Structures are given as structure tokens and as C-alpha cells.
Amino acid sequence: MPGAARGHSIDTIPTPALVLDATKVRQNIARMAAYTKAFAIANRPHTKTHKSVAIAGLQLAAGAVGLTVAKVGEAEILARAFADREPDILVAYPAVDPARTVRLAALARTATIRVAVDSPEAIAALSAAAREAGTTIGILVDLDVGSGRTGVPTVERLVGLAAAVDRSPGLRLDGIFYYPGHVTVLPDVQAAPLGLVAEKLAEAISRFDAQGLCREIVSGGSTPTAYQSHLVRGGTEIRPGTCVYNDLNIVRGGFGSLDDCAASVVCTVVSDAVNDQVILDGGSKTLTMDRCGPAPDSGHGLVVEYAEAFIGKLTEEHAQVDVSRCPARPRVGERVTVIPNHICPVVNLHDNAWWWEADGSLQVLPIDARGKLS
Amino acid sequence: MPGAARGHSIDTIPTPALVLDATKVRQNIARMAAYTKAFAIANRPHTKTHKSVAIAGLQLAAGAVGLTVAKVGEAEILARAFADREPDILVAYPAVDPARTVRLAALARTATIRVAVDSPEAIAALSAAAREAGTTIGILVDLDVGSGRTGVPTVERLVGLAAAVDRSPGLRLDGIFYYPGHVTVLPDVQAAPLGLVAEKLAEAISRFDAQGLCREIVSGGSTPTAYQSHLVRGGTEIRPGTCVYNDLNIVRGGFGSLDDCAASVVCTVVSDAVNDQVILDGGSKTLTMDRCGPAPDSGHGLVVEYAEAFIGKLTEEHAQVDVSRCPARPRVGERVTVIPNHICPVVNLHDNAWWWEADGSLQVLPIDARGKLS
Numbered sequence: 001m002p003g004a005a006r007g008h009s010i011d012t013i014p015t016p017a018l019v020l021d022a023t024k025v026r027q028n029i030a031r032m033a034a035y036t037k038a039f040a041i042a043n044r045p046h047t048k049t050h051k052s053v054a055i056a057g058l059q060l061a062a063g064a065v066g067l068t069v070a071k072v073g074e075a076e077i078l079a080r081a082f083a084d085r086e087p088d089i090l091v092a093y094p095a096v097d098p099a100r101t102v103r104l105a106a107l108a109r110t111a112t113i114r115v116a117v118d119s120p121e122a123i124a125a126l127s128a129a130a131r132e133a134g135t136t137i138g139i140l141v142d143l144d145v146g147s148g149r150t151g152v153p154t155v156e157r158l159v160g161l162a163a164a165v166d167r168s169p170g171l172r173l174d175g176i177f178y179y180p181g182h183v184t185v186l187p188d189v190q191a192a193p194l195g196l197v198a199e200k201l202a203e204a205i206s207r208f209d210a211q212g213l214c215r216e217i218v219s220g221g222s223t224p225t226a227y228q229s230h231l232v233r234g235g236t237e238i239r240p241g242t243c244v245y246n247d248l249n250i251v252r253g254g255f256g257s258l259d260d261c262a263a264s265v266v267c268t269v270v271s272d273a274v275n276d277q278v279i280l281d282g283g284s285k286t287l288t289m290d291r292c293g294p295a296p297d298s299g300h301g302l303v304v305e306y307a308e309a310f311i312g313k314l315t316e317e318h319a320q321v322d323v324s325r326c327p328a329r330p331r332v333g334e335r336v337t338v339i340p341n342h343i344c345p346v347v348n349l350h351d352n353a354w355w356w357e358a359d360g361s362l363q364v365l366p367i368d369a370r371g372k373l374s
Numbered sequence: 375m376p377g378a379a380r381g382h383s384i385d386t387i388p389t390p391a392l393v394l395d396a397t398k399v400r401q402n403i404a405r406m407a408a409y410t411k412a413f414a415i416a417n418r419p420h421t422k423t424h425k426s427v428a429i430a431g432l433q434l435a436a437g438a439v440g441l442t443v444a445k446v447g448e449a450e451i452l453a454r455a456f457a458d459r460e461p462d463i464l465v466a467y468p469a470v471d472p473a474r475t476v477r478l479a480a481l482a483r484t485a486t487i488r489v490a491v492d493s494p495e496a497i498a499a500l501s502a503a504a505r506e507a508g509t510t511i512g513i514l515v516d517l518d519v520g521s522g523r524t525g526v527p528t529v530e531r532l533v534g535l536a537a538a539v540d541r542s543p544g545l546r547l548d549g550i551f552y553y554p555g556h557v558t559v560l561p562d563v564q565a566a567p568l569g570l571v572a573e574k575l576a577e578a579i580s581r582f583d584a585q586g587l588c589r590e591i592v593s594g595g596s597t598p599t600a601y602q603s604h605l606v607r608g609g610t611e612i613r614p615g616t617c618v619y620n621d622l623n624i625v626r627g628g629f630g631s632l633d634d635c636a637a638s639v640v641c642t643v644v645s646d647a648v649n650d651q652v653i654l655d656g657g658s659k660t661l662t663m664d665r666c667g668p669a670p671d672s673g674h675g676l677v678v679e680y681a682e683a684f685i686g687k688l689t690e691e692h693a694q695v696d697v698s699r700c701p702a703r704p705r706v707g708e709r710v711t712v713i714p715n716h717i718c719p720v721v722n723l724h725d726n727a728w729w730w731e732a733d734g735s736l737q738v739l740p741i742d743a744r745g746k747l748s
Contacts, residue, residue, distance in 0.1 A: 012473070013473075014473035015471065015473065070691040093655075095644075097389065097707060099388035119706050121705075122644075122706070144647065148648050149653065149689065150653055181689075270470050271524045272493065273524055274522050274524070274525070277522070279524055281467075282747075285719055285747070288658070288662070289663040289664050290663050316719060317422070317445065317467060320522075320523060332470055332495040333470045333499070344690055349722070351745050373388075373659070374389060
């Protein structure tokens with residue numbers, strides 16, 4: 001882990017501060033590694049959650065076959081950081097514009113680059129860029145399995161895209177991409193929707209086999225369904241992101257416990273002037289306005305030390321916390337720990353995190369790919 | 375304006391891109407300057423919206439008496455940038471912890487530093503830090519006029535705080551601070567709540583005068599009420615932020631028009647695979663999850679070129695846009711312009727903006743104080 005913390009302790013770091021519990025991060029990485037190993041599923045963690053070279057390094061050391069990114073800027077940072085091992089990077093995002101396709105084609109000189117696409121336009125643009133650069137880009141064709149975000153809605157169209165990839169110079173068909181992000185109910189009652197996902201995938205795989213189309217990689221994932229991935233036959237890899245840190249979405253969705261939450265934001269109480277309220281120095285520019293999906297009315301995060309406190313309102317730099325039900329109340333100047341609703345965009349607001357070991361030592365962990373939008 | 379754009383045009387900059395219409399920014403700055411001059415109100419723009427040294431320079435050149443910040447990190451950047459003119463910076467945020475008070479006391483060596491406070495703890499901490507540094511910090515005491523965020527609720531307590539400041543070495547009582555952010559109804563029907571603000575302020579001013587407490591500065595503001603500031607007797611300055619760029623909160627609240635919106639996010643359509651929908655490459659990590667206050671159900675921004683399009687859902691890097699009602703639909707690869715709901719946190723997500731002149735020229739404008747959380 002890079003970066004000295006220059007004599008700081010957890011009680012003196014400037015707030016608001018993004019703190020990573022090193023022990024819990026290692027446990028979360030080890031747990032996913034053990035699960036994917038047990039079921040012989042490849043793990044390609046989505047780095048959008050941590051945006052950190054150091055954390056990606058821990059994931060690779062634990063057996064990840066490669067890394068997932070959303071944006072080309074993220075791929076560039078990881079490709080450079082792991083250049084010594086020819087990294088295998090999946091861009092889980094349709095690249096259709098020259099600002100992305102040209103850069104990806106260039107990256108393919110030193111890294112294995114794969115891109116998920118769902119349009120003929122993306123295939124044409126990536127093929128042109130790869131030919132121009134003299135490189136090869138691997139392609140996964142994106143099937144919508146119900147989330148309704150990207151991906152073609154029918155297996156028929158998926159096969160059409162795959163055939164187009166097969167005909168396109170500069171491209172190599174690697175398989176199928178899907179995103180089961182809509183499957184977020186509790187494990188014991190989610191058989192039906194995950195079953196529908198599996199059914200649609202099975203149909204796609206069978207059509208691919210019949211037409212001799214490559215499906216070496218069948219890539220799914222998202223943290224809520226990650227530990228049910230063995231139930232989806234034919235899937236070869238998953239791309240879980242959030243589970244490296246976890247957050248209230250995971251806890252309140254029933255997919256993890258508060259003890260699994262490795263990332264928190266340490267805040268200072270800066271005001272108690274208004275009755276029954278304290279103000280923390282972390283607002284929407286620190287915690288984001290993301291609501292908790294499974295519990296939209298549960299406020300803007302959990303104050304660990306004051307279970308009865310309710311973060312009812314955020315403005316840019318203020319959290320307004322209702323403390324009327326707290327038996328003891330936090331005082332001005334006191335520090336408290338907030339577990340965010342959704343950790344991924346929170347990390348993206350911080351230039352650095354504090355890597356906090358069980359012995360109390362701290363190191364500065366840069367969020368290397370923060371703010372890489374294109 | 376600093377930074378060359380290396381041969382880019384508005385049609386080739388990588389997306390998502392934060393674009394500033396230079397003509398509109400200048401108009402917005404000039405309009406506020408003319409208003410405050412006409413009514414002899416001092417203008418101390420809140421830089422939280424732009425976080426840019428260059429834009430702050432334009433505001434000072436237009437007659438601003440000083441600058442407002444939320445965080446000490448922002449104050450440090452501005453104090454350094456304008457060191458040649460001994461800048462007058464108001465930290466509109468209660469500093470109570472050593473990480474802030476010590477830095478502010480040090481800054482007071484080269485800049486006029488004023489801080490708004492609402493607790494005895496903040497007064498004690500700032501006094502100790504200023505004495506230690508051998509500097510003087512100006513203090514405004516914060517009166518809650520109804521927004522219920524910070525500020526003491528009664529004039530009695532305000533006078534108590536002011537007297538405590540007067541007794542504290544290292545501190546100089548400068549006056550009264552208030553935030554009328556809750557007054558957001560339309561101009562023609564807001565006389566009552568703004569009247570209540572004015573009434574409470576008048577009471578405070580009269581008590582200050584009776585006790586010989588300094589109220590040289592009586593600082594209010596926030597963009598929605600900015601152009602009604604002359605109705606608040608006794609106010610000496612305002613701290614408008616958003617009006618430098620404007621956004622859908624301002625437009626839909628009835629405080630400006632779309633033509634006044636100087637900042638937008640240029641996005642690319644990256645997918646149209648799902649029926650009646652296109653995906654833009656700007657999600658919550660680009661546009662934030664902030665809803666439009668006056669119209670919470672109006673989606674996540676306005677697509678300028680397609681008035682009937684509706685940005686119904688954001689995930690981290692995807693905007694899902696319902697285009698079912700669009701007579702013509704945007705195609706994959708096409709660029710569109712999005713006006714955000716709330717521009718301030720959007721700017722904070724971008725490392726740079728593009729400064730776009732009427733002649734089509736572009737320059738890179740760094741968001742110098744982006745991510746300064748403490």
C-alpha cells in the first residue's frame with residue numbers, strides 16, 4: 001500500500017475522511033476468491049467501486065483473472081499499472097465514439113482489451129479503430145436479461161451482433177455479456193428471476209453453439225447476485241464490484257452484514273445550534289445523494305456510534321442529523337463514523353482514502369482512477 | 375482563462391464533458407454585479423459552484439468585495455491564487471476542529487479570513503488557533519432565519535455568541551451571518567417568508583446596536599433570493615453561488631430562464647438496444663443523483679436538443695433516457711447537451727471544464743478546488 005500518512009492517527013485525520021478497514025477489505029476479497037474458486041467461476045472484479053491500483057493488485061493476487069472497468073480512462077490507468085503482466089481488462093461499457101475506440105485500440109498493444117457492445121455502430125467503430133492501430137479487440141455481445149439498461153432484448157439480435165463481430169477485421173468474438181443488476185431480492189426468494197436470467201442465457205448459449213459462435217467467456221455479475229452465480233449454468237465469470245467494500249445497499253438488501261462494510265466516512269460534528277439536530281461535515285459532495293435502494297426512506301447513511309441518529313437531509317457540505325431519539329447525543333467537535341448508502345460514487349468523490357490497519361497504522365491510498373469520465 | 379484545448383472543437387471533446395458558455399458566464403456575472411451595485415449591496419460570491427480561480431477572478435474584476443467558500447481547502451487555494459491583493463475570504467462554515475482552525479489561523483497571515491460560527495466551541499477553538507499563530511480571524515455569528523441547518527435559533531443566543539467573540543483574543547467580531555436558503559417560492563408570492571427573515575434580522579441588528587456589538591457585515595444570500603436582497607433592510611452583503619452558471623433548480627423555481635444556464639454536460643448516445651430508450655454516457659458519477667427541488671419528478675436533467683426526452687434513471691455511468699415521445703430520436707454516436715438539476719455538485723465531479731467562446735474556441739478550465747472536503 002503506497003503513501004505515508006505523516007504521523008496521523010484515525011483521531012487526527014482531517015474530516016470528512018474516507019477510511020478503509022484493511023482487515024475487512026482483505027476478508028471481502030478472500031471471501032469472493034474462495035467462492036469463485038469453489039465453483040470454478042472466473043472472477044473479474046469491477047474496479048469502479050475502488051478505482052485503486054493497490055486494491056486491484058490485491059484482487060489479482062487473490063486469483064482474479066482480470067479486471068473490469070466502465071470507462072476507458074480507468075482501463076488506461078490499470079493497463080499502465082499492471083503492464084508487467086499483460087493485464088486482461090474488460091470494458092463493461094459500449095464504446096462507440098472515436099474518443100473511446102481509438103484509445104482502446106491503442107491500449108490493446110500492451111493489454112488484452114475486451115469490450116461489451118450492443119450495437120452495430122459500436123462494432124463498426126471498434127473494428128475501424130483496431131484496424132487503424134493494427135491491434136485486436138476482444139468483443140462480448142451484450143444480452144439484456146431484464147435490467148433494461150443496455151444489451152439487446154432478444155437472442156436473435158444477439159446472434160446477429162455476434163456474427164457481425166465475427167465478420168469484422170480487428171475484432172475477436174469472445175462471448176456473451178449480461179448484467180443481472182435487477183435481481184436484488186433476498187436469496188431465498190430470488191429463484192424465479194435468477195431462473196429467468198439462466199433460461200435466457202441457456203437459449204443464447206445453445207444458439208451460439210449451433211452456429212459455431214465463440215462463447216468462451218459468458219460474463220455476468222453485480223454484487224447482489226454474485227454469490228448465486230453458480231446457479232446460472234453456462235456462466236464462466238462474474239464482475240462483482242461493491243463486495244470489496246460493501247455498503248447499506250448490500251446490508252439492507254440482505255446480501256451482507258454491517259461487519260462486512262469495509263469503507264466508512266469519518267465526519268466531525270460542526271454544529272448543534274438547531275434543536276434536536278447536529279450537523280456533520282459530510283454532505284452530498286462527500287456522501288452523494290444516492291438513496292438506499294432497498295430502504296429509500298432510511299436516510300443518507302448510518303451513524304455507527306449513534307444507532308438512533310437519522311441523517312435526514314444533505315446539502316452540499318452539511319448532513320442534518322436528527323438526534324432527538326438518541327439517549328446520548330454527539331457533541332460539537334466529536335467524530336462519528338458514517339456507512340454510506342452506496343459506496344461506489346462516494347469513493348469517486350475522494351482523492352484519497354485512508355488504509356487503516358488493525359494495529360492503528362494509517363496509509364494514504366490514492367483513488368487513482370477517480371473522475372475518469374470518458 | 376488558462377489552458378490550451380489542443381486542437382479540440384465542441385464536436386470532438388471526449389464526453390461526458392462539462393462545457394461553460396463563456397458569453398453566458400460573463401452575462402451572469404455582469405447581471406449580479408449590476409444589481410448589487412444598483413442597491414449598494416456588497417457581493418461576495420460563493421465559489422462552491424465553480425471552484426475555479428479563473429471564474430473567481432472574473433467575479434472580483436466585476437466588483438466582488440471578496441469570496442465565499444465552504445471548506446478550508448477552498449480558502450487555501452483562493453488565498454494563494456490572489457495573494458497579490460490580500461484577498462477577503464469568508465468561510466461560510468463552522469470550523470471547530472484543529473484540522474480546520476489551525477489552517478485558517480495560518481491563512482490569516484496573508485489573507486483577511488472571516489468565519490461564520492454558531493457555537494461556543496467554535497469560538498474557543500478559533501481563538502486558540504489564532505492566538506497560537508499570532509493572527510486575527512474575523513467572526514460572523516450565525517443566526518438561523520428559518521432554514522434550520524446551522525445558526526442559533528434566537529437573537530438572545532446570537533448576542534451571547536457575539537459577546538463571547540468580543541471577549542476572545544485572536545478574534546474580531548465582524549457582524550451577523552444568515553442563510554435564507556429556505557425562501558424559494560416565486561418572487562411575487564415570497565414577501566411573507568422573506569419578510570420574516572427581515573424581521574428577525576432587524577431584531578438582531580437592533581440588539582447589536584443597543585449593546586455596542588459590531589455589525590459592520592450582515593451577510594446573507596443564496597441564489598434564489600439574491601435579487602430580492604434589497605428587500606432585507608440592514609443586510610450589507612450577499613453570497614450568491616449558483617447564479618454564475620444556473621441550473622434546472624433555478625429555472626424550474628422561476629428564478630431564471632434556460633437561456634441563463636451557462637453550464638451543461640455534453641454526452642454521447644452509447645446504446646439504443648432497449649426499446650424506446652437511449653443510454654447517455656453520463657450517469658450519477660457525472661450528473662449526480664440530485665433531484666430538481668421545485669420539480670422532483672422531472673428526471674435527472676434536461677436534454678436540450680430533444681425536449682420530449684426524459685432522463686428517468688441514472689446508474690453510475692449510464693443515463694437511461696425515455697425517448698418514446700420524441701418525434702425524432704437521437705442515434706448511437708450522436709452528442710446531446712444536458713442541463714443538470716443542480717450544477718454545484720456536478721462541477722465538483724469534473725477535473726476540468728471546457729471554456730467555450732462564441733467564436734467556437736475552447737480552453738481547458740481547471741476546477742481548482744474540486745474535491746476539497748476539509
